[in-house]
Amino acid sequence: MIRVSAGNGQIRAFFVRNSDMLERTREIHQLSPVAAAALGRTMAATAMMAQMLKASGQKITIRINGGGPLGTVLCVADYDGNVKGLVDYPQAETENISPEKLNVGAAIGKDGEITVIKDLGMKTPYIGTYPLTNGEIAEDLTAYFLHSEQQPSSVGLSVKVNVDYSILTSGGFIIQVLPDISEKELRLLESRLLNLPPLSELYETLRDPETVMHTVLDGLNPIVSEEKKVVFHCDCSRERMEEALISLGAKELSSIIEEDGHAEIKCHFCLEAYQFNKMELRKLNIEALGE
Ligand SMILES: [Zn+2]
Structure with a gap:
């Protein structure tokens, strides 16, 4: 992933290639091709938007719910380059356009x-929301940026x-113009974007984000100001699962101890299962009673 400044500092842009993280997610969730496409696009966007945050530890969540067969698409990324995502119905399919x-x-x-949702480490996160345009994600985000921000x-x-459902490429860009952009540069940027070959072709033939960027922003004096690795990473942990169990409350925990004698909690993002035996549950129950 790269952060780019162009057009005398009046254009800021992000380019990312996220094929590996999507392939990893596809393997975990057994994504159908269209689920992979939806999630890959959202992961790319979330990863880039996380770079618009200011500091390590801050994170951003994008949730898209359009009422279609995939259900909700949910992605979380942080400023440090960790990204994770899921869809409600990973095996959902639709008829191809072509x-x-x-x-x-x-x-x-x-x-x-x-x-x-932007979590900047403050008491309350910033939440912005905007109606979907067409569910294709890129246009929906463009409208969100324009109207909400x-x-x-x-x-x-x-x-x-690929035909075997593995990921050939996943990538994207976000290009933003600042208020003082000159008329000439704005027109040049617009014509570059208008005459762009399909992005999938660019990422397939040129592969790395920097080469794609030079093609897209040709003539606008782009300078790479930062390069960052973005990866699939789930931050779930046993401690977090314990907290989730405690938050059920003492009454609910007691009934789990009595009826099942154990508990298994699965992380929705990476599907790792955390096991808790009776003794561990009793300990958590004592903590829940103290709260
Ligand atoms: Zn996890």
């Missing part, structure tokens, strides 16, 4: 909204899946 083109819009649906942006997201 043999090569997956119908992400139909899989997500457009009867709903996109929600962006008053930030004119161009968002490009693309995922290509």
Whole structure:
């Protein structure tokens, strides 16, 4: 992932290639091609938007719910480059638009909204939400940026899946213009974006984000200001699962101890299962009683 400044500092842009993290997520959740496309696009966007935050530890969540067969798409990324994501129904399928083109819009649906939650480590997170445009994610985010953050942006997201369902490429960009951009540079940027070959083609042939960036921002004097590795990483832990159990309350915990004698909690993102035996549950129950 790279952060780029162009057009005399009046254009800021992010380019990411996230094929590996998507492949990892596909293996964990057994994603259908269209689920992989929806999740890969959302993961790319979330990873880039996390770089708009200010400090280590801050994170961003994107939730898209359009009423389509995939259910909710949920991605979380932090400033340090860790990304995770899931969809409610990972095996959901839709009819392709053409043999090569997956119908992400139909899989997500457009009867709903996109929600962006920024956790900056303060007491309350910032939450922005905007109705979906077409469920294709890039257009939905463009509208979100414009109306919820008053930030004119161009968002490009693309995922290509192999015939064996593995991920060929996943990548994208977010390009934002600042108020003092000159008319000439704005027109040049617009014409670059208008005449761009399909993004999936760019990422397939050029592969790395920097080469893609130089093609997209040709003539606008782009400078890479930062490079960062983005990876799939789930931050679930036994401690967090213990906290979740304690938050059920003493009454609920007592009944689990009596009826089942053990508990298994599965992380929704990485599907790791955490086991708790009777003795451990009793200990948590004592903590729950103290709260
Ligand atoms: Zn996990």
